[in-house]
Amino acid sequence: MRVRPYDPEKDLDALKRMWQEVGWIERGNDDQAEGLEVFAAEYPGLVAEIEGAAECYVATGQGSIRYLEADVPLSAVTAVTTSYVARRQGLAQRLTAASVARDAAAGSMVSALGVFDQGFYNKLGYGTGVYEHLYSLDPSHLRVPKTARPPRRLSKDDWEAMHRARLGRLRGHGSCVIDAAVATRAEMLWATNGFGLGYHDGSGGALSHYVWFSTKGGENGPLNAWWMAYETTDQFLELMAAIASLGDQIHLVKMREPAGIQVQDLLDQPFRRNRISEKSDYESRTRSAAYMQMRICDLAGCLQATHLDGRPVRFNLELSDPIDGLLDPGTDWRGVAGSYVVELGPESSAVPGAEVGLPTLHAGVGAFTRLWLGVRPATGLAVTDQLSGPAELLATLDRTLRLPPPRTDWDF
Numbered sequence: 001m002r003v004r005p006y007d008p009e010k011d012l013d014a015l016k017r018m019w020q021e022v023g024w025i026e027r028g029n030d031d032q033a034e035g036l037e038v039f040a041a042e043y044p045g046l047v048a049e050i051e052g053a054a055e056c057y058v059a060t061g062q063g064s065i066r067y068l069e070a071d072v073p074l075s076a077v078t079a080v081t082t083s084y085v086a087r088r089q090g091l092a093q094r095l096t097a098a099s100v101a102r103d104a105a106a107g108s109m110v111s112a113l114g115v116f117d118q119g120f121y122n123k124l125g126y127g128t129g130v131y132e133h134l135y136s137l138d139p140s141h142l143r144v145p146k147t148a149r150p151p152r153r154l155s156k157d158d159w160e161a162m163h164r165a166r167l168g169r170l171r172g173h174g175s176c177v178i179d180a181a182v183a184t185r186a187e188m189l190w191a192t193n194g195f196g197l198g199y200h201d202g203s204g205g206a207l208s209h210y211v212w213f214s215t216k217g218g219e220n221g222p223l224n225a226w227w228m229a230y231e232t233t234d235q236f237l238e239l240m241a242a243i244a245s246l247g248d249q250i251h252l253v254k255m256r257e258p259a260g261i262q263v264q265d266l267l268d269q270p271f272r273r274n275r276i277s278e279k280s281d282y283e284s285r286t287r288s289a290a291y292m293q294m295r296i297c298d299l300a301g302c303l304q305a306t307h308l309d310g311r312p313v314r315f316n317l318e319l320s321d322p323i324d325g326l327l328d329p330g331t332d333w334r335g336v337a338g339s340y341v342v343e344l345g346p347e348s349s350a351v352p353g354a355e356v357g358l359p360t361l362h363a364g365v366g367a368f369t370r371l372w373l374g375v376r377p378a379t380g381l382a383v384t385d386q387l388s389g390p391a392e393l394l395a396t397l398d399r400t401l402r403l404p405p406p407r408t409d410w411d412f
């Protein structure tokens with residue numbers, strides 16, 4: 001087995017075969033094949049080669065994650081796949097660890113990814129993010145306090161404008177961006193019957209707000225809203241009004257609840273509608289799942305970007321990080337395990353060492369990442385994750401780290 005960077009000349013056919021095998025693209029679907037080609041050409045990728053063919057592939061993209069008002073450099077893990085002939089040999093874990101180490105050495109302070117299930121990436125130090133609310137709603141039951149002008153159509157050819165609008169969208173705590181436009185272009189090519197509806201209110205008629213859909217359903221939907229981008233909450237309401245205007249025909253629209261918004265407020269009789277549509281093809285309901293995970297890759301860097309209101313708290317941190325065991329001996333970056341003196345407050349810091357007289361927090365890097373981002377309070381993480389410390393310290397951390405839910409607002 002050999003690990004090396006992805007080479008489009010040599011590896012594209014093997015990668016197509018691998019992605020068909022794992023069901024990420026369909027045989028004979030040209031748009032999806034093109035999506036994979038541009039995806040693999042643009043993102044730095046690593047492959048593990050077995051008998052001359054790439055059988056495992058991991059890709060990452062550079063971007064940032066917002067921590068309150070600060071932007072922290074992010075490595076987004078955008079693909080992890082192992083072909084059927086190379087499973088259970090540790091390839092995916094090793095290649096992912098190598099990609100995280102490469103990006104951390106190049107300056108990424110946080111790594112994030114979307115999981116296929118819980119547990120696998122925990123072994124590389126990732127911690128689970130917040131629950132996302134996933135709405136399936138009947139657009140004829142939307143009550144939006146605004147009307148929509150007729151939107152313009154958007155197609156997969158508008159990927160550049162759509163990516164730019166995504167980068168410039170209204171963002172909150174925890175929101176992520178991936179810089180490279182391929183992040184938007186490839187997703188659009190993978191969407192079945194993809195189309196967008198949007199408005200060009202930006203300077204010089206630039207695209208300002210839009211929603212991108214796919215649909216596998218018939219004339220009555222469902223429509224799947226993959227993402228929305230808007231610069232103002234008024235623009236959000238206009239998009240919701242545009243969705244409501246489809247309600248004469250479309251019976252169901254699926255969407256992820258945007259940060260800071262309670263979609264249920266916009267729905268007329270949501271429980272009645274849920275009961276009546278239960279178990280139908282157009283079931284109106286909400287479900288929740290926490291499918292994004294993150295890990296800190298540069299503790300001092302993350303804390304330098306952390307500015308919290310209130311009185312500072314100081315403590316010793318004993319941090320463990322399992323990624324070391326998955327890295328090749330020659331890798332310089334080996335995770336963030338160690339002893340630190342941490343201060344959290346208006347100015348925050350993490351300095352290697354320990355200070356006599358300070359309380360000590362013991363944490364795995366995944367649990368500490370969740371604490372830092374505000375996924376759950378310290379007292380809750382102490383119950384279910386790798387985090388422990390004196391009760392008084394945990395209670396103080398609960399007060400200090402009162403943060404809005406960190407929503408990535410970008411699935412990858």
Ligand SMILES: CC(C)(COP(=O)(O)OP(=O)(O)OC[C@H]1O[C@@H](n2cnc3c(N)ncnc32)[C@H](O)[C@@H]1OP(=O)(O)O)[C@@H](O)C(=O)NCCC(=O)NCCS
Binds near residue numbers: 080087093118
């Ligand atoms: C997920 C995937 C990449 C793993 O590939 P792989 O190279 O076989 O993985 P590894 O050999 O590195 O790791 C397998 C180990 O993880 C374990 N594992 C798998 N899922 C797990 C979970 N949810 N929790 C804990 N451990 C898990 C396996 O049991 C196995 O354990 P073992 O080493 O003790 O036998 C592969 O199954 C795949 O390509 N799936 C389809 C595409 C996909 O879903 N990719 C992930 C996108 S987030």
